[in-house]
Amino acid sequence: MVLEALGEAVALILSGHTLYFLILGLIIGIFVGSLPGIGASLGMAIVLPLTVPMEGVDAIILLTGIYSGAMYGGSISAILFNVPGTAGAAATTFDGYEMAKKGNAVGALSTSAVSSVFGGSMAFLLLILISPIIIPIVLMFGTPEYFLMAIFGLATITIVARGAMVKGFIAGLFGFLLSTVGIAPLSPETRYTFGTTVLFDGLSFIAGLIAVFAVAEMLRLTTQEGKIKEEGITISGNILQGFNTVVKRPILVAKSGLIGMVVGAIPGAGGSISNFVAYIEALRSSKNPEAFGTGAAEGVIAPEASNNATVGGALVPTLSFGIPGSGSTAVLLGGLILHGIRPGPNLFSAELFITYSILIALLVGNLVILVLGILFITRAGYITKIDVHVIIPIIIVLSMLGAYAIRSNWVDVATVFLISILGLYMKLHNYSIIAFVLGMILGPIAEENLARSLDISGDSLFIFVAEPLRILLVLLILVTVFGPILKPYISRVRTRLEL
């Protein structure tokens, strides 16, 4: 089954039009990633409604291309302007910008491109190799397990929430409540429709994604006038230097790539964490730690190799259990659901070729990043100089057009408008946007699987503790929810015991 699916996936990727979507996605990704404040989730959210007429696999490859491209693109403004284009490139600023200030911007950009390619390729290859191990695990999951996994995904709000956890829960519950509007799953009952038929199909989660990732982000940018466009650096240096620097440090690249992949697979983590962890590890294990922060090439290699590998890692929980760990994977999950591709056992059995197509597309995409990255290097500065007040109206227009395109329904446009205003204030007051999105996407999945499970068990909740795997998942949920709350008390007890 595995080899057959792999063969089918290779044939699909090399079929021409799929490759075209991949390259298009990468170009869009590098472009949006290099614009500070824009990033992968926004680019993917805007493109999502446009994928409606496309084949499911092509749409997903286009979206993953944007995701992967943006991970590299984020380093461009990090190196040239000390402003990371994406959170995944934040640690790149430490040494990348220092290298650029010393007149080696091209060297830093090529180091970033080559590390991204090597780190990412290693992760995708590894994923393809270990997929035969993942498949039987995923296939062990049935309806009750999927309900518990969806609840676990919602529980990860405690991990994803930045700032107060309660705020994270409010955001998640708000997302979930919005998803209950319309016809209930597995029953003909309508909820919160005010008696109007336009709300029978509910509020579109894609409209929600567009609202919080695109429009609310643009509104937030308007509040930070003058912070985006800064004086840049003269682009000089040697392209080949980057290649040589990375090739001479295979262990650092491999280690950082592995860190990226593992951290990416943790729901709630993602590139914004992995690049720091990889940077810290590179600094810790370096023979010359004093050089870090002054323009050390290792300080660019580690975060860049890790953030592209994060894409591969993040695909594991997204494709196997439908749990998005970050904003970008949430949009990707939205894309999967929009195109009728349900994450879970199917993607590892009958539709295994789709999973492999995504992984192979990303692997091929990495080689394209190398070419595009090098082509982009000398022109990189122009993109980042685009004035924010030119980008904002165009993104708003694209968002509104995209919202209407979802279902030709004005309710979606109104949803984008209203949620974007709430989203702006949620961002300003640190109410986790990812928690909101998790609630909106995972809520209906949890509700549907709960209804199915209770149907199977004759309304008995014991179905959720009837097997060891389910008990394990219940424990995992409890630890995830109560762990952060109990942590200070446990540390206090431990300190007292030590005294």
Next chain:
Amino acid sequence: MSIKHTVQEWIGSEQILLLIFLTISTYMFIESYTFTGSYIFPRYSALVMMLFAIMMLGNHLLPESIRRITTSSGGLESYATESVDKSTEQVESPIEDDPVEEEQSVEPNMKNAWITIGLMSGYVVFSYLFGMMWMTPLFVVAYTYQFDQPIKVIVVATVIATMFAYLFTTTLVLPLDEGILWEGPRWF
């Protein structure tokens, strides 16, 4: 201190946001009693959301032990940021600012945001009435003019946005050239 000042101090934009959450969750909780079957999830989610919103609104009145729970963080990002800070302190390198998204200040220039929201609301309402295809260039001109862009930039941005609206109308076959008050010129 006047009552007005005290009220202004307490009712900030976060409190208004929480009041909106509280209103929505209360409505959804009450409405869930009209459902005959699928009420479990919305009812209990709304109930928990109501409780959390009340907790946050009355945070300053809570005892210290409960307040700690409402403000505690389990975020991985804080761990990463703290770790990098510690590591960089150890080597005393000249790393200056923490480039991770800074804690958002509640004092940013909200005037610009509300101008944009105002323009956006006009864009949405007039698009509904007369068609998004025609309102798109007007919105882009209004926005870029409002934010003092040079004429050349206004023209380029307007052309790009109009092109997108045209592409959406023709390639996705959307009736963006008509609104409820105007059926459009039927050019497409």
